[in-house]
Amino acid sequence: MVSQLSKEFIELLKAEETDIYLDEPMTLHTSFHIGGNADCLCEVKNVEALKHIILLCKERSVPYFILGLGSNLLVSDSGIRGVVIKLGGEFSAITPINDTMIKCGAGVTLAGLCVYARKMSLGGLEFAWGIPGSVGGAVYMNAGAYGGEIKDVVVESTYMDSNGNIRKHKENEHDFSYRHSIYTDTDNVILDATVRLEYKNPNVISDRMQDLMNRRRTKQPTNHPSAGSVFKRPEGYYAAALIEECGLKGCTIGGAQVSPKHSGFIVNEGGATAEDVKALIEHIKKVVREQKGVELCCEVKFVG
Numbered sequence: 017m018v019s020q021l022s023k024e025f026i027e028l029l030k031a032e033e034t035d036i037y038l039d040e041p042m043t044l045h046t047s048f049h050i051g052g053n054a055d056c057l058c059e060v061k062n063v064e065a066l067k068h069i070i071l072l073c074k075e076r077s078v079p080y081f082i083l084g085l086g087s088n089l090l091v092s093d094s095g096i097r098g099v100v101i102k103l104g105g106e107f108s109a110i111t112p113i114n115d116t117m118i119k120c121g122a123g124v125t126l127a128g129l130c131v132y133a134r135k136m137s138l139g140g141l142e143f144a145w146g147i148p149g150s151v152g153g154a155v156y157m158n159a160g161a162y163g164g165e166i167k168d169v170v171v172e173s174t175y176m177d178s179n180g181n182i183r184k185h186k187e188n189e190h191d192f193s194y195r196h197s198i199y200t201d202t203d204n205v206i207l208d209a210t211v212r213l214e215y216k217n218p219n220v221i222s223d224r225m226q227d228l229m230n231r232r233r234t235k236q237p238t239n240h241p242s243a244g245s246v247f248k249r250p251e252g253y254y255a256a257a258l259i260e261e262c263g264l265k266g267c268t269i270g271g272a273q274v275s276p277k278h279s280g281f282i283v284n285e286g287g288a289t290a291e292d293v294k295a296l297i298e299h300i301k302k303v304v305r306e307q308k309g310v311e312l313c314c315e316v317k318f319v320g
């Protein structure tokens with residue numbers, strides 16, 4: 017599909033420091049390697065450029081979507097109408113605030129932040145080693161693993177609202193809960209987050225990170241395209257165990273397969289479409305509902 021945006025609108029987008037990609041395949045920006053084209057993907061370098069695009073989109077009633085590292089997304093086969101905004105440039109900065117606090121741009125990768133924290137002998141982020149997202153995506157989702165969640169370390173975040181105002185949330189104002197934050201299902205753009213960590217021997221930090229990575233590699237299909245766990249953990253159950261008990265391990269629709277290694281993951285076995293994945297999700301939900309009486313809810317976000 018060719019971009020639905022007018023030439024005039026695209027020219028206006030270019031006014032501030034921004035890299036613009038028209039008809040950009042979302043296969044290149046999602047860990048599933050699935051999705052049609054985005055009308056326009058803008059990589060913004062600073063706050064002014066972001067504000068310019070958000071206000072322009074608002075004025076012209078063009079929808080915008082904030083992309084992190086695309087590791088929790090299923091983008092539709094027909095792509096994304098409007099503007100996809102990716103945070104680059106100054107949003108990739110990591111700045112120490114004091115001995116134990118670090119401010120990081122929303123575009124920083126969790127991996128980059130974990131490595132930086134270890135270099136500074138600061139522990140508390142080991143749980144995040146191996147989560148393939150950005151700081152913005154992690155705060156939005158309250159990402160977590162192995163007993164840790166981003167809510168344990170975030171003390172403050174800065175965001176831009178849909179009017180271009182810059183505001184902050186502190187501590188409990190984040191309303192963090194399981195895979196949810198105050199940012200969930202809003203148009204607000206997370207600009208940065210400040211984390212509070214604690215001094216730890218870097219060798220102890222490294223050992224923990226290595227241990228968690230080994231556990232991931234043993235249990236998860238880390239070498240296949242996926243978006244991680246497709247379903248949230250239902251109260252009192254494990255989604256993967258329910259799916260396996262229903263005999264769905266390895267179940268395949270088109271190019272989408274319930275991972276034979278971890279039933280909570282759907283993997284793209286090659287050429288999977290978003291429709292294949294959606295059909296498989298619906299099939300899993302139906303079978304688990306019928307056999308176990310449990311309603312599974314998606315953790316993966318549908319876009320487009």
Ligand SMILES: Cc1cc2nc3c(=O)[nH]c(=O)nc-3n(C[C@H](O)[C@H](O)[C@H](O)COP(=O)(O)OP(=O)(O)OC[C@H]3O[C@@H](n4cnc5c(N)ncnc54)[C@H](O)[C@@H]3O)c2cc1C
Pocket residue numbers: 047081082083084085086087088089103122123146147148149150151152153154155156157158159160161199204205206207238242243244245317
């Ligand atoms: C192999 C694999 C393993 C995984 N393991 C885990 C795990 O252990 N624990 C876990 O929690 N998750 C896991 N995930 C899922 C995923 O990595 C996390 O949800 C991650 O936090 C998503 O970050 P992202 O930058 O990729 O966000 P995206 O997938 O790009 O976006 C997710 C949502 O966040 C929003 N968003 C992103 N950045 C911003 C921003 N700056 N401002 C406002 N909104 C924003 C997007 O609009 C979207 O709604 C895994 C995924 C994979 C592929």
